[in-house]
Amino acid sequence: MNWAISRRAQQLTSSAIREILKVTERPEVISFAGGLPSPATFPVAAMEQAVARIFAGNPQAALQYAATEGYLPLREFIAKRHNVGVERVLITTGSQQALDLIAKVLIDPGSPILVETPSYLGALQAFSLFEPEFVSVPGDDKSLLPEALTPELTAGARFLYALPNFQNPTGRRMPLERRQALVARARELGVLLIEDDPYGELSYHGDQLPSLLSMNPDGVIYMGSFSKILAPGLRLGFVIAPPDLHFKLCQAKQASDLHTPSFTQILAYEVVRDGLLDTHIPTIRELYGKQCQAMLDSLARHMPEGVTWNAPEGGMFIWMELPEGLDSMEILQEAVKRNVAYVPGAPFYASNPRRNALRLAFVTVSPERIEQGVTILGEVFRAAIAKQAPQAKAA
Amino acid sequence: MNWAISRRAQQLTSSAIREILKVTERPEVISFAGGLPSPATFPVAAMEQAVARIFAGNPQAALQYAATEGYLPLREFIAKRHNVGVERVLITTGSQQALDLIAKVLIDPGSPILVETPSYLGALQAFSLFEPEFVSVPGDDKSLLPEALTPELTAGARFLYALPNFQNPTGRRMPLERRQALVARARELGVLLIEDDPYGELSYHGDQLPSLLSMNPDGVIYMGSFSKILAPGLRLGFVIAPPDLHFKLCQAKQASDLHTPSFTQILAYEVVRDGLLDTHIPTIRELYGKQCQAMLDSLARHMPEGVTWNAPEGGMFIWMELPEGLDSMEILQEAVKRNVAYVPGAPFYASNPRRNALRLAFVTVSPERIEQGVTILGEVFRAAIAKQAPQAKAA
Structure with a gap:
C-alpha cells in the first residue's frame, strides 16, 4: 500500500x-x-553526584509530568546568565527543537526567510519542512554582510537566522561592529533576528563578544544549548524570546512533546547550580x-x-x-x-x-x-x- | 513590535x-x-540501580549524540514485545511527539483526517497545527462505530486516529469484534489507522485485547508510551510503522530534535531489560x-x-x-x-x-x-x- x-x-x-x-x-x-563534541569534556563525575542527589531528594518530581516552559530553577539559571527575565526562557529538547518550534510559529508556506551563506544544515532541514522561501544573505570570511540587508532583499521576511559565534559550518565569528550594524539594520527594516549560539562559550582565548540578544532583547530570539558545554545526549537547549513569541513557542512546544524530560532538566540543573560551568x-x-x-x-x-x-x-x-x-x-x-x-x-x-x-x-x-x-x-x-x-x- | x-x-x-x-x-x-499517573507507581529503586549501572559502565555513550531511530537495545525490546521487526520501531520524546511527527508526515493543509467522538485533546492540538479538516466518526459508549466508515465519510482521509484501549477521555475500550470490523473496513477503504495505546497495559483484570497493529501491521501506525508503565518525566514513547512511513517519520524526527535523549533511553532499557514490567x-x-x-x-x-x-x-x-x-x-x-x-x-x-x-x-x-x-x-x-x-x- x-x-x-x-x-x-x-x-x-x-x-x-x-x-x-x-x-x-x-x-x-x-x-x-x-x-560531535569530545566525550572527554563530559563532566561525568559531577553528573553522577547530581543523579545521587536527585534520588536522595525527591525523585518523583524528576519522573512526573511537568510544566511545558521547563524546570523553573534551570530557567532561572539561564535567565540570570543571559540577563533576561525568566518569563522569556523556554527549555527545549535540544536546540534542534527550538528550530522546529520557531519554524512552526513563524513560517507559512512561501514565507521568505533570510539565512547566511552558508548556514547550519540542521536549521535548513528544520525550516524546509515548513516550506519557506529561502533567501541567502551574502557574506564573507567573517560573517554575513549587514549592508547587504536592503528593503528589497528583506521584504516580507519572517526572520533572519544567524549564527554569530564560530558558525557551523565555517567556524567564523561575526565581529563586534558587524553585530551592531546587523542589529541596527534589522531594527530599521523590521526584521526579527534568530540568534543560534551553541558555540558562543567555546572561544579558545575566552574572549566573548556581546550577543545580538543583549543589543536588542525585543528584536531577537536567542537559542542556546547545553550540548557543547555539558553533554548532547541530554538533549537540552533553550530559547529566549520576546513575551508574545515566547507564549506562542510554548503552545507549539506543548503540542510537540508536552515538555522536555524532567529528569534531564533537573540533572543538568543539579550539575550547574553551584558554578561548575x-x-x-x-x-x-x-x-x-x-x-x-x-x-x-x-x-x-x-x-x-x-x-x-x-x-x-x-x-x-x-x-x-x-x-x-x-x-x-x-x-x-x-x-x-x-x-x-x-x-x-x-x-x-x-x-x-x-x-x-x-x-x-x-x-x-x-x-x-x-x-x-x-x-x-x-x-x-x-x-x-x-x-x-x-x-x-x-x- | x-x-x-x-x-x-x-x-x-x-x-x-x-x-x-x-x-x-x-x-x-x-x-x-x-x-497524571500516580507517582506511587514509579519504580524508583529500579531506576536508581539502573543509573548506577550506567555510570559504572559506559556513561559517555549515554551522554553523546546518538541515532535518530533510538537506542537499539530499547528498540529491540519493543519490537519483541509487539512482535514486529525492529526496523519498524522509532523511539520518540513521549508519544506526544509521535503525534507531531505523524502530522508532519501525513497532513497537508485541508487534508481530511478521521477522529473519534470524542478524542484525545493532545492529539487534536498536535494535528491542528498542521491545519487538517477534522472529520468526526460517530461512536457509542463502547467505541467508534466501524459501520459508520463509509466511502463518503472517509474520502481522501489521510488516516483514522483511534485509541482502542481505555481511551482518554472516556475510558472506553473497543470490543474485539469492533476491532476486527474496523481493521477490515479500513483495509477495504484504504484508510491508514493510527492506533494510540498509552493505556493498553492498564486493564484492571489483566485481560488484553489484540491490538489493531497485530491484525494488520502494514496498515497501522502504532503509538506506545512508557509514561504510564514507568514514568512520564522520562518522556519516552515509540511508534511502530510500515517501513516507508517509518523512514519518513525518522526524517521528520531528525529535523524535530535529532533524537530522544540517550540518557533516558538507556535508563529505561536498563530498568526493563530483566523483566521488571x-x-x-x-x-x-x-x-x-x-x-x-x-x-x-x-x-x-x-x-x-x-x-x-x-x-x-x-x-x-x-x-x-x-x-x-x-x-x-x-x-x-x-x-x-x-x-x-x-x-x-x-x-x-x-x-x-x-x-x-x-x-x-x-x-x-x-x-x-x-x-x-x-x-x-x-x-x-x-x-x-x-x-x-x-x-x-x-x-
Missing part, C-alpha cells in the same frame, strides 16, 4: 551528513565529518584550542597549493576551499576509500552551493590521527588537482 | 486543560482534572483498579439523579454526562470555588461538542479525598440541576 503523505514529507530527502556518518562508524575511518568551560576551550592548532599545523604541512582554509578563534570547525571547479562531494568518495571523511560544503547552502568547499571537524580526533588523516587528505586533494589540471588546459 | 506569525500559530489558543491545571496546583484543590505492571493495575472502584463507589453514593457515568475496565478516566442543557465548563467555575476540579468534555470534540460531558481522573487522589471531592461535586451538580429546572419549565 502506498499511503498518501504530505507535500513536506515528499520533499524530504536523505541527509548527506547522515549517510556519511554511517560510513564513519567504522573504527578504521579517521572522521573529520561528525559534529565557571571551571568546566575553560577546560573545553583549552582542549578544543589545542585540537584546532594540531589540525592547523597538519594542514599547513600537508595541503597542496590552491587549497585554502580559515583559522577559527573558537568552536569545532574549520572551513576549507579547494580550487574552483573541484567538487568536494565527488572527492569525498576517494577520501572515504582511504578511510578519511569530512562533510562536503554544498548541503550548507540554501542556494548556489560552493561545491569546492568542505567542513573539517577536529575535536574528537587525537593529534596523531589528525596528522595521519590530513596527510591522506592532502594526497587525495593533490591527486584531484592534478587530474583537473589537463582539463583546465584543454578548456 | 508585532512580529508576523504563521497562520497555524495564530489559531493556537490557550488550552482549557492547561488553564485548569494552573488552578489545581493549589494543594487545597481536590483535582480529578490532571491526567512483568512484575511491575500488575501492581499498577491493582492500584488503579482499586482507585477506580473507590471513585465509582463515591459516585454511586453522591451523584444526583440525571447524572450518568461509565465503569471503565482499565486506565485512568471515567466519563460523565450531566443532564442535557447543562454546561460542564460553566459549572466547573462553581466546583473550583469549592476546591474541586475536573476537565470539561467539550475540548475533546473536534466538532459538535457535548457540553454536558466531563472527564474524571482518579489515580492520584486518595480514597478519602475522592469521597470528599465527589461529595462536593454531587452538591454542585445538584444545585446546577435545580437551577436549570425552572428554566426547563419556563421553556
